[in-house]
Amino acid sequence: MNAFEYTFLIPFVPLLGFLIIIFNFNRFPKKLTAVLATGFIGFTFVVSIYTAWQYFFQMGPVNGVYPKFIGFDFEWLKLGDHLSVHMGTLIDQASVMMLIVVTTVSLMVHIYSIGYMHDDRGFNRFFAFLQLFSFSMLSLVMATNVFQIYIFWELVGVSSFLLIGFYYEKPSAVAASKKAFIVTRFADLFFLLGILLLSFHVGTFDFISLTNPENFESFNLSGYALFGLSIPALALILIFIGGAGKSAMFPLHIWLPDAMEGPSPVSALIHAATMVVAGVYLVARLFANYALMAPEALALVGYVGAFTSLFAAVIAVTQIDFKRVLAFSTISQIGYMMAGLGVSHYGGEEGLGYMASMFHLFTHAMFKALLFLGAGAVIHAVHTNSIREMGGLRKYMKTTHITFLIATLAIAGFPGLSGFFSKDEIITAAYQSNPLVYYALLVVAGLTAFYMFRLYFLVFWNTEPHYHLKPHDPGKAMLIPLIILALLSILTGYIPFGQFISSDGQPLHTHLHLDMAVISTLVSFTGIALAWMLYKKPSDMPQRLIASASTLYRWAYNKFYIDEVYLFVTRNIIFAYISRPIAWFDRHIVDGTMNAIGWVTVTTSHKIKGLQSGQLQKYAFAFVSAVLVISALLVYYLLNN
Amino acid sequence: MMSITFHQAVFYFFSAIIVIFSILTVTSKRILRAATFLLFVLLGTAAFYFILNYAFMGALQITLYAGGIVVLIIFSILLTSHVGERFEPIGWGKMIASALVSLIGAGFTLYVLLNADFIPTQAPLPDASVKNIGTALLSYERNGFVLPFEVVSLLLLAAIVGAIVIARKEPHDTENPNNE
Amino acid sequence: MWQDITLQDVLIVSTLMFFSGVYGFLTRRNLITMLMSVELMLNAVNINFVAFNYFLHPENMHGMFFALFVVVIAAAEASVAIAIIIGIYRRFKSINIEDVSNMKY
Numbered sequence: 001m002n003a004f005e006y007t008f009l010i011p012f013v014p015l016l017g018f019l020i021i022i023f024n025f026n027r028f029p030k031k032l033t034a035v036l037a038t039g040f041i042g043f044t045f046v047v048s049i050y051t052a053w054q055y056f057f058q059m060g061p062v063n064g065v066y067p068k069f070i071g072f073d074f075e076w077l078k079l080g081d082h083l084s085v086h087m088g089t090l091i092d093q094a095s096v097m098m099l100i101v102v103t104t105v106s107l108m109v110h111i112y113s114i115g116y117m118h119d120d121r122g123f124n125r126f127f128a129f130l131q132l133f134s135f136s137m138l139s140l141v142m143a144t145n146v147f148q149i150y151i152f153w154e155l156v157g158v159s160s161f162l163l164i165g166f167y168y169e170k171p172s173a174v175a176a177s178k179k180a181f182i183v184t185r186f187a188d189l190f191f192l193l194g195i196l197l198l199s200f201h202v203g204t205f206d207f208i209s210l211t212n213p214e215n216f217e218s219f220n221l222s223g224y225a226l227f228g229l230s231i232p233a234l235a236l237i238l239i240f241i242g243g244a245g246k247s248a249m250f251p252l253h254i255w256l257p258d259a260m261e262g263p264s265p266v267s268a269l270i271h272a273a274t275m276v277v278a279g280v281y282l283v284a285r286l287f288a289n290y291a292l293m294a295p296e297a298l299a300l301v302g303y304v305g306a307f308t309s310l311f312a313a314v315i316a317v318t319q320i321d322f323k324r325v326l327a328f329s330t331i332s333q334i335g336y337m338m339a340g341l342g343v344s345h346y347g348g349e350e351g352l353g354y355m356a357s358m359f360h361l362f363t364h365a366m367f368k369a370l371l372f373l374g375a376g377a378v379i380h381a382v383h384t385n386s387i388r389e390m391g392g393l394r395k396y397m398k399t400t401h402i403t404f405l406i407a408t409l410a411i412a413g414f415p416g417l418s419g420f421f422s423k424d425e426i427i428t429a430a431y432q433s434n435p436l437v438y439y440a441l442l443v444v445a446g447l448t449a450f451y452m453f454r455l456y457f458l459v460f461w462n463t464e465p466h467y468h469l470k471p472h473d474p475g476k477a478m479l480i481p482l483i484i485l486a487l488l489s490i491l492t493g494y495i496p497f498g499q500f501i502s503s504d505g506q507p508l509h510t511h512l513h514l515d516m517a518v519i520s521t522l523v524s525f526t527g528i529a530l531a532w533m534l535y536k537k538p539s540d541m542p543q544r545l546i547a548s549a550s551t552l553y554r555w556a557y558n559k560f561y562i563d564e565v566y567l568f569v570t571r572n573i574i575f576a577y578i579s580r581p582i583a584w585f586d587r588h589i590v591d592g593t594m595n596a597i598g599w600v601t602v603t604t605s606h607k608i609k610g611l612q613s614g615q616l617q618k619y620a621f622a623f624v625s626a627v628l629v630i631s632a633l634l635v636y637y638l639l640n641n
Numbered sequence: 642m643m644s645i646t647f648h649q650a651v652f653y654f655f656s657a658i659i660v661i662f663s664i665l666t667v668t669s670k671r672i673l674r675a676a677t678f679l680l681f682v683l684l685g686t687a688a689f690y691f692i693l694n695y696a697f698m699g700a701l702q703i704t705l706y707a708g709g710i711v712v713l714i715i716f717s718i719l720l721t722s723h724v725g726e727r728f729e730p731i732g733w734g735k736m737i738a739s740a741l742v743s744l745i746g747a748g749f750t751l752y753v754l755l756n757a758d759f760i761p762t763q764a765p766l767p768d769a770s771v772k773n774i775g776t777a778l779l780s781y782e783r784n785g786f787v788l789p790f791e792v793v794s795l796l797l798l799a800a801i802v803g804a805i806v807i808a809r810k811e812p813h814d815t816e817n818p819n820n821e
Numbered sequence: 822m823w824q825d826i827t828l829q830d831v832l833i834v835s836t837l838m839f840f841s842g843v844y845g846f847l848t849r850r851n852l853i854t855m856l857m858s859v860e861l862m863l864n865a866v867n868i869n870f871v872a873f874n875y876f877l878h879p880e881n882m883h884g885m886f887f888a889l890f891v892v893v894i895a896a897a898e899a900s901v902a903i904a905i906i907i908g909i910y911r912r913f914k915s916i917n918i919e920d921v922s923n924m925k926y
Binding site: 667676702721738760765 | 825826827828829830831832833834836837838839840841842843844845847848849850851853854856857858860861864867868871872875876877878879880881882883885886888889890892893894895896897898899900901903904905906907908910911916
């Protein structure tokens, strides 16, 4: 049927890698595993690049619109004559872009992990899980229908669970993995409800027909509404809650900072670049439905995104754990993307926000992966997560320093680097449609620059503590991905993204909005300058600032006590008033019934076991007597009839 | 008083033997005597077959039962008991209960029997010669018995093998006769 | 011939024989005498077969053949039963049925 049949290889090859490694993980030497896993993901990367080249350059837009293809498709589950679940690969602008993001970051992380995990006992297990994750994530982005995306949505959740809890001897890692799983699973419940509600009214799972605006007329969307919302709005909000769980939107963000218990490459791959943006991707997938069927749901997406972005940025300023700063930064940046989607409209110039959001997703994946990998290199060298015990590392880790600086500049929106371009587009889109979101995002831009440079200065400048071992740059396997990602962080900003990704498939001509650029640059320069003053050299200014705003600082430092609120709700309300009565009922009524049945049986058996005396003649006596009685009855019956 | 024919006299004689020795077989205190009484019962049964004109059946009864099974029983008695060993008396309760059940059963059966109307046949008596029986046993036509004949031959073979296997003395059993 | 003997006469004898066998089976403790009781019952049944055959359906001698096979099977049964009795005797040093009660609760 088409030229994209081969795309089934993209998820299939990592799956194969997972199966090969997991069934041999006690047997394979580390080198073999590394070569196999990296080779498989490298192959996938090459296929994805080829797919992108074929899709964007060889085929290009047809009549000015990028077409959508089903590359490969089979019926996976037949539920009836009218309903069946398919598995396949969908090739369109967003999925091809995500293919590149996922395979690039995954390949870099694989190479990096060869060095990072070198001395770890779980080396083979780690690579097997990485392959499993790559398989699930690639299948997720190429899902042809809502059901497929849901299945792989859960599967990336499982991979994430396995990798957060990778150091399963550490109680904190186990707790973090459980927390991540439970929170995202809780959100996925709403996702499932949304899917059911939407497909019940729309009558299809398939993305191509689901998101085609020409079909919207034919959808049966009448019906009662809940909370004054229309059916599509309710369904799409439910789906967004699922996406918010995966993408760590407020108030479901609590799992992501804890997820940093996993190894750093995992944080880079799953919890910065790919899985956590699945929520953004999901909203983008159904963007036509959001924008045209339920603008109120889309507005909610925008507000939640903007608020989360601001909220997480404030917390990030106060954190002292290296990876947690980055985690809150990730939450903040994903909020940015959500806000970008929220302020967008469908089609044409109005669709700038959509394109900007995808653009930011793309560039963010590169520089945030780089930041995490750099953080991994630093933690590897100094053996601590606390930035208070770091400082002055620029002298010891030159390459890491340079690449980290590039990534920090990129995320801060320094002109000329990738983050600058994508962030600028989002701010422009927000300015055009929603001033509230616009100001929030502008503040976040300044805060981002500030906390990222605070982190940078505290780690690479400032006072130098006494290191037991002199820190040094990591080995080649870790440096090469850092350098490649640094180059990508600079260069990806120059991709004319609107040419490739747009809300309605038509190429979008974008240009730099100079006034916006000047404003956002000024804001981020302010942040950088502030961080420079406060943290470049040791001083007591930060302490004095903290003292002057101690309440705000304490709240932000404790992440606004959201975790405590959750604990209170679960432990004091749900456990005490719902779970405990249910447990009582289960233990006493359900188990009691079962125990009673068992007790009656056992007691009866004890009472009547004497009948089984083993005395043959007693049995024979009973037998003969019974035969006589039965014969007598029979004869009596026959004589009387 | 009814006159009794010679035939009836013979029949009653053997009937009396069968009934009396049956009862003696199950009540005798000495096991070897019980076996001897059983032999008389079996011989009486053979006589019944002769009276009913089934000569082959009677011959079989004598050779197989009287000659085979009773000898087997006596051998096993000699293997497992002392000659002249007396049984311990049976408990009264058990005896009464068993006798009651047996008597009620017998009475019930006789009641049914004597109230039943058996219609005697007028058909000519069969020719129960050995030749006829042999032909019927190996005939595969209607009223032929070749299939049960063959099946029974297999059963006998299995019984021979089974008896040997069960009764064979296993070397380790002798040292530890009561191992659980 | 033998018209002066009726079916009932024969059946009465076999009935008495059968229930003596039942009584012996219920009261005897020695396994061999129990086996003898079983043989009594078998013989009573055999007499019934032959008598029914003779008095009611003499045509094809079905009853006689039935009795014939019963005799053969009884022989097989007796040989296996005695083998089992000898096995039990070797195991328990007794052939008293009350000592052989391992198959209980």
